[in-house]
Amino acid sequence: MGAMTESENPENPASPDAPVWEQRFRAPRVSLPEWAEEAPDRSLFVSNATGTYELYAWDRATGEQRQVTDRPNGTTDGTLSPDGAWIWWFADTDGDEFGVWMRQPFAGGADEPAVPDLAPSYPAGLAIGREGTVVVGRSTDEEGSTVHLVRPGGGEPVEIYRHRESAGVGDLSYDGSLVAVEHTEHGDAMHSALRVLRASDGSAVAELDDTKGGTEELGLTVLGFAPAAGDTRLLVGHQRRGRWEPMLWDVATGAETDLRLDLPGDVSAEWCPDGSGLLIVHGYEARSELWRYEIATGALVRVETPAGTVSSATARPDGSVEYLWSSAAEPPVVRSTDGGVVLDPPGPKAPPSLPVEDVWVEGPGGRVHALVQRPAEGEGPFPTIFEVHGGPAWHDSDAFASGPAAWLDHGYAVVRVNYRGSTGYGREWTDALKHRVGLIELEDVDAVREWAVASGLADPERLVLSGGSWGGYLTLLGLGTRPDAWAVGLAAVPVADYVTAYEDEMEALKALDRTLLGGSPEEVPERYAASSPLTYVDAVKAPVHISAGVNDPRCPIRQIDNYVDRLAARGAVHEVYRYDAGHGSLVVEERIKQVALDLAFAAKHLGTRPVEGPSGGSGADGPRSGTRATGG
Template sequence: MTTESKHIDTPVWEQRFRAPRVSLPEWAEEAPDRSLFVSNATGTYELYAWDRASGEQRQVTDRPNGTTDGTLSPDGASIWWFADTDGDEFGVWMRQPFAGGEDEPAVPGLAPSYPAGLAIGREGTLVVGRSTDEDGSTVHLVRPGADTPVEIYRHRESAGVGDLSYDGSLIAIEHTEHGDAMHSALRVLRASDAGVVAELDDTKGGTEELGLTVLGFAPLAGDTRLLVGHQRRGRWEPMLWDVATGAETDLRLDLPGDVSAEWYPDGSGLLIVHGFEARSELWRYEIATGALVRVETPAGSVSSATARPDGSVEYLWSSAAEPPVVRSTAGGVVLDPPGPKAPPSVPVEDVWVEGPGGRVHALVQRPAEGEGPFPTVFEVHGGPTWHDSDAFASGPAAWVDHGYAVVRVNYRGSTGYGREWTDALKHRVGLIELEDIAAVRAWAVASGLADPERLVLSGGSWGGYLTLLGLGTQPDDWAVGLAAVPVADYVTAYEDEMEALKAMDRTLLGGSPEEVPERYAASSPLTYVDAVKAPVHLTAGVNDPRCPIRQIDNYVDRLAARGAVHEVYRYDAGHGSLVVEERIKQVALDLDFAARHLGTRAAGA
């Protein structure tokens, strides 16, 4: 039996996971025919090199738990990739020649750490960001011709490398020294002596904390302009900041929603990525004239985009109904992996529901056949600073195939609806998001979409946390709970998680567990575990640094002590798996668990 015929014989929902996929190819700035992309072609997500001139592609990494974090040197001579251990996100940067060869440690003088940004200069300058529980955040510089990294930045709070200027003389750092991990400030250092050139901090002098982010230095020699994202008007927008003179150029783009940008390679314009109400589109902004020109893309979501030296734009596009594809404005598909294509799914419907904090946006998918009320899965996104969009997702599509409606809620805390919506999470963490989910749940039942006796609360990471918290605080609302890699015991999670997430928790809750114990108790699923009525299925990565295993075990022990219906699946990886068959197994376990407790169709049935 051929691979393709075997693919066709498997259930449609599994075919979506197994179908070969590729990321948007990154290209080397000085050698644009040399590209790097991620693909699951072997069944595990790994890095691949692509020589566009010859058409040759080759697999760069080959590890049991996969590899996705990599980049090219500007000259295209080498590929850098991050090597952790079994998905624990703690490791070192490795380097391999573009044409192939042995891997070697890229920065021999640096011990393993969590990554916090990387910048490789054209002239040989290297800047590496690191994070460890012992040292906090550090940034290290390797100057051209030197072998030994020099520490140029250190702070207990979160920080990382933003970018390196075109000539390698300036280093931009994002930091949260002010203690608010949700809103970064910027500092620019000289590479020659690590002296401070400029500071930009929107958290000072106002009544509200505003964030900044580095979008990239101008791609021109001698140009000291830095493209920066800011929130000064209640949403993310780009501006130009000349770090040498301090001059700020406000672009004031007349687009609703959040706006990000990157430079065109010749510096004449900006590629604008505009996200609004769960969809995205592209524009070109002419710096000389201020003109804004639409870059035509299909309706749906552009998850990533890049401008090429010839002025064309390559972008990764999908919709809830149509699988992802890498397209070009020059025409056609840029990179089409061989093998069977992913079957399509059903489109999403937009629903707006009045919630306690304002209008809540939800995306709804209905089974292609039948009429409601349906068994319904509330699939809760992670982050929390993220949002569900009109983009292809194999997980929700699997539920739809099995006769479920799927509802995804962009609760307060989600991005894409303005800074006030995103920042609303402070102090009553988890409880705020669940108020919005409850409002959409009430609509789903009242509208006839959802069967109130067959409602599933499901999610991964922060979505898994909200699932467990919802089962305990809204015990009569949910028939089944499915929580993957969740926060289950907030205090223990804080003790064991990576340092950057501790900083985020202090920001969200207003301090550490010792400083505000009542807030951690109010927001911890463990507080409400004895109220849980629904059967619970938990999935946990034993090497997870974000939602560590010990705090999940604490929650499971409490369920077991009171004889609550639950099952636990532990897998040997970190915060999610890069192995296709492992992902399929986890979805199948969730489908089967729901089927047994709701009387619906099991996986593959």
């Protein structure tokens, strides 16, 4: 592939004449570059420069950039070998997330199967050692979770771990002798335990399990082995004080070094390259910041970043820190503490949007945090869209998002609710989401909706409930359980029929559903019925637009078809858009088309401003693989 240029795809021009909302999607973006540990001038990043998100190699010494992957539905899952000689990337089929690892020389050349003796699977972690050891995590419906080790020089992979419950590769030690595995053998898919294995024979070295010995289930996560030969310390994230914090665990001696950082929110960390300190990412109330922690002295030093969200960060060998930053108003940019922009993609820049304001509302489970954006013109009450985030273990933040910005451009207020189940507000808030799944989150959305109407922000006759993935699920559930509250519903890749979704989804998500609902559909049928949008479909009054990927392994198409058939059977007003991809799309024009369809659907039923674009009210032109069906 050639170097990244301003417009490699003639069907995807980043034209300044296009509507502002479309320009935000088409503007070239880049991820934070990953760098090879033994060759820091060699980097790998993701960009949408061609109109599809793909992997790019960047040689910092020469300045050369090269597109690595080129697939119809895009590629974002990749990494570098420590010596920088190889780029590994995961090859699935049209977004189904099921496939194999491929690799390509950094300088370019033919792709080849990275581990040819491993059958296709869902990925469950990957670690590549400096001395050539490779550890591959896999998940299949038939086998459950397995971890395989490939020794230096190749040879057949050796299975060193297997279990029916979810598990994955955490990290490989600096010298390649130890493998850290995150697992949920205890049956709680929301809280992992850790096991360290010898790479030589797969035998256990150490175990850390915070789910034992008490009534509270506490999760652990691997943050990385120390970057020095013979150093057996593992950086671990824990929840022992009600939020995510780092600690050091010496897997050889069992010694735990508690790092009590005086920060109020969730804390993640990575090793600085020389091992003397940690780069800290602190997330609190939908924003984040960076710190450096000195292990020897315990000193915590602020790394200055603008107010907003640091999506990712890395400490470089020269002592600088590179980070991907944005705010709701300002588009993302890769910055360095050395000053300036690290990686600036060619082409037009994304137009800015509008800032968020913080709103705290008393809900049935405690104070609910919402991020609110108001249109630039006019006074309320506005037509208002509630954009419900997915996950559910996720949260909306003060970060740039082209979707909400498009609704602002069309005169809507935008409200995003970090309901119970969201991350970033402590373990108790996240773990509140159990057994009454879906219903709990909607109670918090209801509380914010009532505030939005009472405050004069939102027009109660023009309220839109919208979301993707888990947010799409909550949208359909909300339309059925609160049919008089919402004027329009927009659900992307949703769970629509919980029982059928459980039957068809990947095994790891079945484990999560059993954790959330307390068992399988056979064991607790009443809970699945209470939490399934299909149970309430006959009560839906609002027109609903559904978009779905036909290859989606997370929210499979059959259960969506079941829901749509029930809508159609009673003549409910609905439209369905099916597209040839998985759980969302990595193609820019496909994303634009879906937002345009949503905008047009809402305008049609609310009488709001028609969608701005070359195709008028019918939405922007997009790939021809999608199909639309209407009813009612």
